[in-house]
Amino acid sequence: xxxxxxxxxxxxxxxxxxxxxxxxxxxxxxxxxxxxxxxxxxxxxxxxxxxxxxxxxxxxxxxxxxxxxxxxxxxxxxxxxxxxxxxxxxxxxxxxxxxxxxxxxxxxxxxxxxxxxxxxxxxxxxxxxxxxxxxxxxxxxxxxxxxxxxxxxxxxxxxxxxxxxxxxxxxxxxxxxxxxxxxxxxxxxxxxxxxxxxxxxxxxxxxxxxxxxxxxxxxxxxxxxxxxxxxxxxxxxxxxxxxxxxxxxxxxxxxxxxxxxxxxxxxxxxxxxxxxxxxxxxxxxxxxxxxxxxxxxxxxxxxxxxxxxxxxxxxxxxxxxxxxxxxxxxxxxxxxxxxx
Amino acid sequence: xxxxxxxxxxxxxxxxxxxxxxxxxxxxxxxxxxxxxxxxxxxxxxxxxxxxxxxxxxxxxxxxxxxxxxxxxxxxxxxxxxxxxxxxxxxxxxxxxxxxxxxxxxxxxxxxxxxxxxxxxxxxxxxxxxxxxxxxxxxxxxxxxxxxxxxxxxxxxxxxxxxxxxxxxxxxxxxxxxxxxxxxxxxxxxxxxxxxxxxxxxxxxxxxxxxxxxxxxxxxxxxxxxxxxxxxxxxxxxxxxxxxxxxxxxxxxxxxxxxxxxxxxxxxxxxxxxxxxxxxxxxxxxxxxxxxxxxxxxxxxxxxxxxxxxxxxxxxxxxxxxxx
Numbered sequence: 001x002x003x004x005x006x007x008x009x010x011x012x013x014x015x016x017x018x019x020x021x022x023x024x025x026x027x028x029x030x031x032x033x034x035x036x037x038x039x040x041x042x043x044x045x046x047x048x049x050x051x052x053x054x055x056x057x058x059x060x061x062x063x064x065x066x067x068x069x070x071x072x073x074x075x076x077x078x079x080x081x082x083x084x085x086x087x088x089x090x091x092x093x094x095x096x097x098x099x100x101x102x103x104x105x106x107x108x109x110x111x112x113x114x115x116x117x118x119x120x121x122x123x124x125x126x127x128x129x130x131x132x133x134x135x136x137x138x139x140x141x142x143x144x145x146x147x148x149x150x151x152x153x154x155x156x157x158x159x160x161x162x163x164x165x166x167x168x169x170x171x172x173x174x175x176x177x178x179x180x181x182x183x184x185x186x187x188x189x190x191x192x193x194x195x196x197x198x199x200x201x202x203x204x205x206x207x208x209x210x211x212x213x214x215x216x217x218x219x220x221x222x223x224x225x226x227x228x229x230x231x232x233x234x235x236x237x238x239x240x241x242x243x244x245x246x247x248x249x250x251x252x253x254x255x256x257x258x259x260x261x262x263x264x265x266x267x268x269x270x271x272x273x274x275x276x277x278x279x280x281x282x283x284x285x286x287x288x289x290x291x292x293x294x295x296x297x298x299x300x301x302x303x304x305x306x307x308x309x310x311x312x313x314x315x316x317x318x319x320x321x322x323x324x325x326x327x328x329x330x331x332x333x334x335x336x337x338x339x340x
Numbered sequence: 341x342x343x344x345x346x347x348x349x350x351x352x353x354x355x356x357x358x359x360x361x362x363x364x365x366x367x368x369x370x371x372x373x374x375x376x377x378x379x380x381x382x383x384x385x386x387x388x389x390x391x392x393x394x395x396x397x398x399x400x401x402x403x404x405x406x407x408x409x410x411x412x413x414x415x416x417x418x419x420x421x422x423x424x425x426x427x428x429x430x431x432x433x434x435x436x437x438x439x440x441x442x443x444x445x446x447x448x449x450x451x452x453x454x455x456x457x458x459x460x461x462x463x464x465x466x467x468x469x470x471x472x473x474x475x476x477x478x479x480x481x482x483x484x485x486x487x488x489x490x491x492x493x494x495x496x497x498x499x500x501x502x503x504x505x506x507x508x509x510x511x512x513x514x515x516x517x518x519x520x521x522x523x524x525x526x527x528x529x530x531x532x533x534x535x536x537x538x539x540x541x542x543x544x545x546x547x548x549x550x551x552x553x554x555x556x557x558x559x560x561x562x563x564x565x566x567x568x569x570x571x572x573x574x575x576x577x578x579x580x581x582x583x584x585x586x587x588x589x590x591x592x593x594x595x596x597x598x599x600x601x602x603x604x605x606x607x608x609x610x611x612x613x614x615x616x617x618x619x620x621x622x623x624x625x626x627x628x629x630x631x632x633x634x635x636x637x638x639x640x641x642x643x644x645x646x647x648x649x650x651x652x653x654x655x656x657x658x659x660x661x662x663x664x
Contacts, residue, residue, distance in 0.1 A: 082411065116444040125443035132410055133443070137434050143400060144435070147407020154365055154390065154413055161407075177400030184395065335441040335480040337448040337503040339529070 033075060033232050034292045035304050037067040040091045041289060042312040043100055047090065047107060048263065055320065056107050060121055063091035065230075065262035068288035069194050070095040072235025073162055073255075076243045082130045082148045083162040084141035087122040088194075088261075089134030092164050097129040100312070104319035112322040132161075139174030141165050142191065146178040149187035149252070160188045160246045162239075168199030170213050179220040179254065186251035190242040191222075193254065194229065196261045201274045217254040229259030230288040233295070260286070341522055347515040349489040350379045350454070352523065353496035354416060358387045361414055364500060367392045367401055368418030375418055377456050377515060402428040402453065406436045406505075409451040416500055422457035422509060423469045436505040437480035448503035454496070458511040458549055459599060459643055464634040470548065472509060472576055473605040482506040482530050483576040487551040489519035491534075491574060497527045506530065511548045533580035535587075539567025542653045543587040545610050546597040547573040550644060554597050557649035566657055576606050584610055585617035593656040594622040599644055602626040621660060623652040 044064045050056040063070070066088075074083065074095035085092035093103055098114060106113030107121050114126050122136035132148060135141045145163030152159045169175055170193060182189050193213050197204050205211040217224030223245070227238040235257055242253035260283035264271040271280070293301035344352060357364045366380055372393045374381030384391035394401040398419060405415035419425055425432070432453070439449045459468040475483055482504055486492040492510065499506040536551060537558050546554040551572045558568035569587045573580065588594050594614050596607035607624040614620045625648045633639055 084407070114444075115442060115446075118444050119442045123438075123442050125439070125446050127410075127443070127446045132407060133435075133439070135435070137430055140403070140430065140435060143403025143431060144407035144410070146400065147404035147409070148411040149407075150404050151408040151411035151413045154408070155363075157412075159411075161411075173399050174403065177395070177397035178404065181395055181397055181400040181404060185392075333441070335437075336482070337440050337445070 030233070030292070030295055031300060031304065033071055033236070034296060034301065035308065036071045036095055037232065037289055037292060038305055038308040039100065039311070040067045040070070040094050042308050043094060043104070043315070044090060046104070046312055046316050050108070050316070051267070056121075057109070058120060059266050060107075061088040061266045062261070062263040063088055065283070065287065066194055066196060066259045067091055068232035068235050068292070069192065069229045069257045069259055070164065072232045073164070073190070073192050073239040075236050076239035077130070077160065077162065080130070080157065080159045081161065082132050082145070082159065083164060084132045084144035084148070085134045085164045086138070086141055086166060086169075087134060087136050088166065089124060089164070090121070093124055093126055093129070093131050093134070096126070096131050098126045098131060100315045101318050104315050105322045108319050108322070109324070110319065110322035111325045117325045139165060139169040139172030142169065142174040142178045145189050145191075146182050146187060149182060149189035149246075150185070152188050153185065158247060160190065160243050162190045162192055164192050164194060166199065167193060167195040167197065167204040167208065167213060169193070170216060171208060179222060179252070182252045183220045183222055186249065188246035188249070189252040190239065190246055191252060191254045192239070193256045195256050195258050198265070198271075198274065200265045203274070214254060214256040222252055222254050224254045224256065226256045226258065229257030230286045230291060232288060232292050341520045343518055344489050344493070344521045345515065346486070346489045346492045346510070346517045346519070347377060347379050349492035349521050350496055350510065351381065351383070352521065353493045353500070354380065354383060355386065356523070357416070357497060357500040358383065358390060363412060363414040364416060365390045365392060365408070365413055366416045366418070367394055367405060369394055369396055369420055371418055376420055377510070377512065379454070379510070379515075380418070398424050398427040399431060403431040403435070405451055406431050406449060409436070409449045410439065410447050414450045414500060416452040416454060419453055419455040421467045422455040422471055423466045425453075425455060425471055425507070432481070432505065432507075433478055437478050439480075440504065441480055449505050450503045451505045452499045452508060453505070454508045454510060456512045457509045458513055459632050459639060460513055462634055462636055462639060465631040468632040470509060470600055473600055475507065476577055476604075476606060476609065480504065481577060483509065484530055485509045485547040485574060485576060487511070487514065487548055487572050487574070489517060490521050493521045493523065494525060494528060495530070495574060498530050501527050502530055509548060513549050531575050531578040531580060533574055533583040534572045535569060535583075536572050537568060537570040539569050540590050541567045542593040542595060542656060543569045543571060543584070543591045544595045544597065544649065544653065545571045545573060545584060547576065547606065548599070550597040550599050553644060553646050553649060556646045557653065560646065560650050561653055564654075566653060568653065573606065579609060579613065581613045581617070584613050588614040588620045589618055592620055593653070593660065594620050595625060595649060595652045595656065596622070597625045597644055597649055599627060601629050603629065621656050623656055625649050625652050
């Protein structure tokens with residue numbers, strides 16, 4: 001709905017008031033949005049530290065910089081709705097309400113992890129909070145959310161599903177096949193592309209024909225919205241429109257949220273080898289956290305940040321002291337659900 | 341008991357499941373008009389909105405079926421030719437089959453994938469495969485292979501009622517076979533083999549269309565005084581290791597027949613299971629290590645046949661006689 005650029009505080013407040021008038025989830029107050037964004041930021045900072053220290057092994061794909069997308073989109077949802085996310089999925093989980101301690105314990109491979117340590121960072125599932133899953137294969141989230149939309153249609157339960165995926169996924173078969181399928185079936189799905197401009201180490205335009213993502217919506221007869229992905233209120237606004245359309249039986253929408261990851265693609269990558277310093281600096285100037293802080297009453301952001309710092313410190317401490325799963329028990333586990 | 345063709349048995353099983361549970365939906369290419377194998381005729385009229393034609397996008401509609409299964413549906417997907425399973429391996433292997441385990445039991449994935457397998461129709465290399473071997477090693481997945489109309493009914497119902505992803509390999513050359521179907525029988529749990537013939541001299545194990553060849557071979561062997569157990573695996577995963585071990589424990593001789601390449605198929609697994617259970621002499625009757633050719637002269641030459649099975653069984657009996 002709007003291009004990338006500075007946020008107009010007054011318009012953002014106006015949009016927020018309009019949204020609040022239809023708020024049935026209590027998720028849409030600006031303080032709440034900011035609190036979730038800060039939680040994600042500090043959680044991810046902690047994940048990075050724990051990875052460097054060797055406490056978290058394997059890999060990480062960090063979400064700092066993109067918080068406004070998950071928080072804004074998930075705030076447009078209500079109880080019973082669902083999201084499918086990517087391997088850069090900690091933000092989506094936390095935005096949906098996943099317990100941060102259980103999520104951190106999962107990344108640390110502990111018994112108390114949200115999936116008992118079986119899933120790890122790239123495959124988290126938290127259905128209790130509407131997270132169908134984080135999908136480790138690029139594009140996988142798109143089909144899972146499409147299926148949730150299909151279930152909604154057949155069961156007539158009024159739920160909406162969101163697929164989060166990156167700019168890299170728009171060149172996967174999942175994207176093209178599922179957008180077509182969902183469009184002809186008018187499924188209640190919102191496809192949210194988090195365009196952070198780079199698929200792993202490669203610039204999006206150099207591997208994406210036409211250089212546009214939202215432009216692909218036309219091929220599948222979908223409305224396409226471009227939103228400043230670092231403006232949480234703007235994201236919420238666009239997502240609310242797309243969710244309303246889906247819930248009203250009018251079908252799916254493609255939302256392209258333009259954003260930027262502050263960190264590299266994964267693990268120890270810093271992004272320095274492929275992202276110009278000026279570009280990084282410009283995007284750091286569009287950090288969604290300070291932009292939201294500017295909309296809050298004086299002192300509010302500082303208070304929320306202090307609370308979140310203490311909260312994340314407790315999360316790390318509790319998760320690190322959680323017990324390990326029992327390997328002996330796992331040897332006799334069964335991978336299928338069987339009647340007792 | 342009623343007499344139905346194999347394809348009518350599949351339709352009857354789907355109708356019974358659509359009737360039983362409103363969460364069941366049938367999806368695939370052309371299924372509203374009955375599908376190219378004529379296994380879904382009339383269902384769209386009887387169950388409006390629950391028989392869904394899809395685009396030719398196997399990955400999308402199977403992936404969506406997975407998502408729908410997690411979110412409360414019990415989808416039955418038709419993949420027109422088993423060769424097209426390769427298009428959906430990400431959904432099948434990276435998502436559906438691992439979900440129950442990885443989510444630590446948060447939700448089951450009651451997803452059935454029906455597909456027509458089997459060679460002999462001159463369809464060529466990419467419309468004739470029975471790609472069971474590659475899926476044998478996937479934890480969380482079940483693979484079933486009905487060889488009779490009775491099993492087409494019983495196992496299809498068992499697959500739909502199972503809470504896990506199940507691939508049902510239907511054999512395109514069995515669709516016209518007629519046989520008895522017990523529509524009143526209680527729905528079974530997947531994983532049991534069946535004895536199609538009993539004998540104490542040699543065990544012949546097979547699945548799908550190879551079962552008929554195994555029975556024909558057993559009849560020829562009987563004329564020579566060799567009595568064969570014929571085991572129809574019915575389910576390739578899980579595997580009925582007990583039935584195999586019970587039989588080879590009596591016979592000490594094992595022939596496994598598989599219309600597939602020799603490497604990495606169920607035949608190798610059956611031989612391994614039997615060997616672990618006790619002393620047994622084994623032989624495999626498989627196809628050559630080749631893609632399937634189209635020419636009728638070539639295709640018939642690579643499929644397993646009754647004569648090979650008889651020779652393999654004879655060979656085991658004679659070898660043991662010499663050793664004594």
